[in-house]
Amino acid sequence: xxxxxxxxxxxxxxxxxxxxxxxxxxxxxxxxxxxxxxxxxxxxxxxxxxxxxxxxxxxxxxxxxxxxxxxxxxxxxxxxxxxxxxxxxxxxxxxxxxxxxxxxxxxxxxxxxxxxxxxxxxxxxxxxxxxxxxxxxxxxxxxxxxxxxxxxxxxxxxxxxxxxxxxxxxxxxxxxxxxxxxxxxxxxxxxxxxxxxxxxxxxxxxxxxxxxxxxxxxxxxxxxxxxxxxxxxxxxxxxxxxxxxxxxxxxx
Amino acid sequence: xxxxxxxxxxxxxxxxxxxxxxxxxxxxxxxxxxxxxxxxxxxxxxxxxxxxxxxxxxxxxxxxxxxxxxxxxxxxxxxxxxxxxxxxxxxxxxxxxxxxxxxxxxxxxxxxxxxxxxxxxxxxxxxxxxxxxxxxxxxxxxxxxxxxxxxxxxxxxxxxxxxxxxxxxxxxxxxxxxxxxxxxxxxxxxxxxxxxxxxxxxxxxxxxxxxxxxxxxxxxxxxxxxxxxxxxxxxxxxxxxxxxxxxxxxxx
DNA sequence: CGTTGAGTTGACTCCTATCAAGAAATGTGG
DNA sequence: CCACATTTCTTGATAGGAGTCAACTCAACG
Numbered sequence: 001x002x003x004x005x006x007x008x009x010x011x012x013x014x015x016x017x018x019x020x021x022x023x024x025x026x027x028x029x030x031x032x033x034x035x036x037x038x039x040x041x042x043x044x045x046x047x048x049x050x051x052x053x054x055x056x057x058x059x060x061x062x063x064x065x066x067x068x069x070x071x072x073x074x075x076x077x078x079x080x081x082x083x084x085x086x087x088x089x090x091x092x093x094x095x096x097x098x099x100x101x102x103x104x105x106x107x108x109x110x111x112x113x114x115x116x117x118x119x120x121x122x123x124x125x126x127x128x129x130x131x132x133x134x135x136x137x138x139x140x141x142x143x144x145x146x147x148x149x150x151x152x153x154x155x156x157x158x159x160x161x162x163x164x165x166x167x168x169x170x171x172x173x174x175x176x177x178x179x180x181x182x183x184x185x186x187x188x189x190x191x192x193x194x195x196x197x198x199x200x201x202x203x204x205x206x207x208x209x210x211x212x213x214x215x216x217x218x219x220x221x222x223x224x225x226x227x228x229x230x231x232x233x234x235x236x237x238x239x240x241x242x243x244x245x246x247x248x249x250x251x252x
Numbered sequence: 253x254x255x256x257x258x259x260x261x262x263x264x265x266x267x268x269x270x271x272x273x274x275x276x277x278x279x280x281x282x283x284x285x286x287x288x289x290x291x292x293x294x295x296x297x298x299x300x301x302x303x304x305x306x307x308x309x310x311x312x313x314x315x316x317x318x319x320x321x322x323x324x325x326x327x328x329x330x331x332x333x334x335x336x337x338x339x340x341x342x343x344x345x346x347x348x349x350x351x352x353x354x355x356x357x358x359x360x361x362x363x364x365x366x367x368x369x370x371x372x373x374x375x376x377x378x379x380x381x382x383x384x385x386x387x388x389x390x391x392x393x394x395x396x397x398x399x400x401x402x403x404x405x406x407x408x409x410x411x412x413x414x415x416x417x418x419x420x421x422x423x424x425x426x427x428x429x430x431x432x433x434x435x436x437x438x439x440x441x442x443x444x445x446x447x448x449x450x451x452x453x454x455x456x457x458x459x460x461x462x463x464x465x466x467x468x469x470x471x472x473x474x475x476x477x478x479x480x481x482x483x484x485x486x487x488x489x490x491x492x493x494x495x496x497x498x499x500x501x502x503x504x
Numbered sequence: 505c506g507t508t509g510a511g512t513t514g515a516c517t518c519c520t521a522t523c524a525a526g527a528a529a530t531g532t533g534g
Numbered sequence: 535c536c537a538c539a540t541t542t543c544t545t546g547a548t549a550g551g552a553g554t555c556a557a558c559t560c561a562a563c564g
Contacts, residue, residue, distance in 0.1 A: 512560090
């Protein structure tokens with residue numbers, strides 16, 4: 001069942017640039033003709049501008065999406081009107097998997113900055129997975145990873161202090177950006193303090209205070225949205241106490 | 253692709269009593285011969301006694317499990333030794349899906365009381381899903397549901413007060429037990445205050461205080477592990493404010 | 505019948521939310 | 535390009551919810 005022609009990372013990126021899903025398929029490898037078949041169903045829509053929605057809560061589930069560039073946040077609206085941020089999705093990450101169960105999206109997805117998104121019609125993907133065992137396995141892995149990530153985040157939210165949460169958040173961003181070829185130590189936050197707070201279960205003022213606190217400690221250099229991590233070790237050490245190992249915070 | 257012979261609930265339960273997975277497959281229906289094939293790979297091991305492990309963190313992932321009777325908790329060990337409860341799994345619910353990604357379980361699963369568990373070897377299941385499109389779809393749905401549930405729980409943990417958390421927890425139990433034919437208003441808690449607290453991100457003392465508080469309010473009648481919900485409406489109204497709709501808390 | 509672990513209750517402290525005001529950046533229209 | 539409006543961010547003061555520590559009760563079990 002294992003592929004006899006395993007594609008290397010470089011080859012894969014060239015062959016299937018359009019869809020981050022290929023990265024997920026990598027570990028077991030897919031035959032190049034299979035990659036072409038996957039590539040064939042991937043739609044490249046025009047870039048999504050800041051503030052525009054990819055889908056909204058309740059929309060009929062039709063596709064999963066892969067972020068190519070930019071950042072997308074997913075969120076739900078609480079009964080009282082406030083929004084609850086579910087996640088931030090960076091390049092290479094997949095959105096919309098939670099819509100499979102009920103056939104409609106249970107959250108909304110909005111671009112935080114101009115973002116290029118690939119769309120993969122799910123019925124076509126399912127047809128493909130049924131005929132490519134490896135792809136099916138990678139899809140299961142992808143879904144399983146989502147579950148693992150959520151589990152880690154739940155642990156973080158239920159156990160940790162504000163300081164630990166923000167440290168974990170920054171390190172998660174660092175790791176994920178680095179894995180996509182960006183700098184691990186300096187980046188622009190595309191989300192507001194409010195959105196970070198909502199995601200981490202903190203008030204926006206607390207987030208703001210922690211940024212200045214980390215800066216005073218010499219751990220960060222913060223200028224509005226621009227963050228530079230000066231002392232990665234210290235940041236890591238902040239969550240060594242109770243927090244589940246960060247390996248699990250590594251995102252899709 | 254849709255089945256021409258849709259199995260009814262009764263028929264299904266008789267045909268495939270051994271594995272709760274069939275309940276998940278219901279919505280789209282499976283042909284009875286397919287159900288037999290699914291049934292054939294399900295292993296019925298001897299019951300797990302209280303305190304015994306189904307698997308532990310780091311064990312090689314081989315199977316997913318379905319609780320038939322009893323309760324199983326999943327948890328991880330924090331670096332400092334304390335345990336973080338991930339979930340409580342009631343009859344009909346599936347365990348171990350988070351192990352797919354890395355090929356090893358990322359949490360431990362332990363019986364809270366004597367429990368009957370079905371084991372489904374995952375490689376065999378994958379072979380089957382590749383040849384039964386409906387089953388593949390149901391597996392995707394099952395994984396997607398896990399993600400949705402986790403999302404709801406994250407929202408609960410990051411936004412809600414202790415009161416809302418415990419109310420949501422009790423209602424979740426109520427709904428899940430009821431859907432399996434048990435009473436929605438009275439049941440035995442198979443987990444300790446400590447474990448509830450860990451799951452909800454609260455101190456055990458807080459959980460205890462809330463139980464007495466709910467009792468004083470006439471919402472519950474509590475006797476140690478035995479809980480009777482006297483006023484379901486009031487319990488619901490406690491989480492109507494910010495909490496994401498409970499529909500999502502309904503578990504696997 | 506003593507021992508052990510779970511659960512309850514109280515007192516106190518601390519973390520973080522909330523309220524409020526000001527500063528900085530961003531956007532808009534003339 | 536500049537003044538004004540708006541949003542975002544920062545910082546301070548205050549209060550409340552939940553954690554922690556500690557003592558006590560209760561049930562289970564040998």
